[in-house]
Amino acid sequence: MFVFAQQPSLVNQFVAELRDVSIQKDRLRFRRNLERIGELMAYEISKTLPYHNVSIKTPLGISETQLLRQQPVLATILRAGLPFHQGLANYFDQAENAFAGAYRGYSASDSDEFEITMDYIVSPDISGKTLILSDPMLATGRSLEKIYHAMLRYGIPAQTHIAAIIASPEGVRHVQRQLPQCHLWLGAIDSHLNEHSYIVPGLGDAGDLAYGGKV
Numbered sequence: 001m002f003v004f005a006q007q008p009s010l011v012n013q014f015v016a017e018l019r020d021v022s023i024q025k026d027r028l029r030f031r032r033n034l035e036r037i038g039e040l041m042a043y044e045i046s047k048t049l050p051y052h053n054v055s056i057k058t059p060l061g062i063s064e065t066q067l068l069r070q071q072p073v074l075a076t077i078l079r080a081g082l083p084f085h086q087g088l089a090n091y092f093d094q095a096e097n098a099f100a101g102a103y104r105g106y107s108a109s110d111s112d113e114f115e116i117t118m119d120y121i122v123s124p125d126i127s128g129k130t131l132i133l134s135d136p137m138l139a140t141g142r143s144l145e146k147i148y149h150a151m152l153r154y155g156i157p158a159q160t161h162i163a164a165i166i167a168s169p170e171g172v173r174h175v176q177r178q179l180p181q182c183h184l185w186l187g188a189i190d191s192h193l194n195e196h197s198y199i200v201p202g203l204g205d206a207g208d209l210a211y212g213g214k215v
């Protein structure tokens, strides 16, 4: 598990801006910060992927270097995942992409009990490929668990990376227990979940901050 908050970097600045009530209401900046963190996480994850040697012909000679052996498949969960996904896609710029729609379906309007409902998924074949599954918020971990299992309809990946920006300790434990094969990349691990399963201190509702409220 790699936690960006455990070392000084610009990721901490961008996470701070996502959280800050005096900055986060600027939707454009909020989305751009999700995207910027996606870009920096892509760079960090790229250091752990398989490479092969290549020779590049320049106007003056040959340059030997190492390039990614294969682009990953980038998968994300609507809505809040979209800007974060775009950041990953800016750097893994030839990746194939998968999208899933999932939301918390509550048993009653005054209840905190919910099931994760998935109503949309589209993906390329992921057999033998590197899968990077992203969602900025890892609260209970049940959305990521559900979408990971749904992705297995499209093949068994060679390796899976889960990228999240803010996680709860409960969610991290859940993902580590349910998906022990996945590598975790986290911006920060916060204090706890509240009674509504929101992360504290967290940032609030990432989807609403990025795109506005919903009815």
Ligand SMILES: O=P(O)(O)OC[C@H]1O[C@H](OP(=O)(O)OP(=O)(O)O)[C@H](O)[C@@H]1O
Pocket (backbone or CB within 6 Å): 077, 078, 079, 080, 081, 102, 103, 104, 116, 135, 136, 137, 138, 139, 140, 141, 142, 143, 144, 171, 197, 205, 206, 207, 208
């Ligand atoms: O770890 P979990 O307990 O499953 O919660 C995390 C999920 O909640 C948020 O999405 P939300 O349902 O708010 O949808 P939205 O992005 O459309 O706002 C977030 O982006 C995750 O998908």
Ligand SMILES: O=c1cc[nH]c(=O)[nH]1
Pocket (backbone or CB within 6 Å): 080, 137, 139, 197, 198, 199, 200, 202, 203, 204, 205, 206, 207
């Ligand atoms: O804290 C949380 C939990 C779920 N979804 C969010 O956007 N924020």
Ligand SMILES: [Mg+2]
Pocket (backbone or CB within 6 Å): 080, 205, 206, 207, 208
């Ligand atoms: Mg939301």
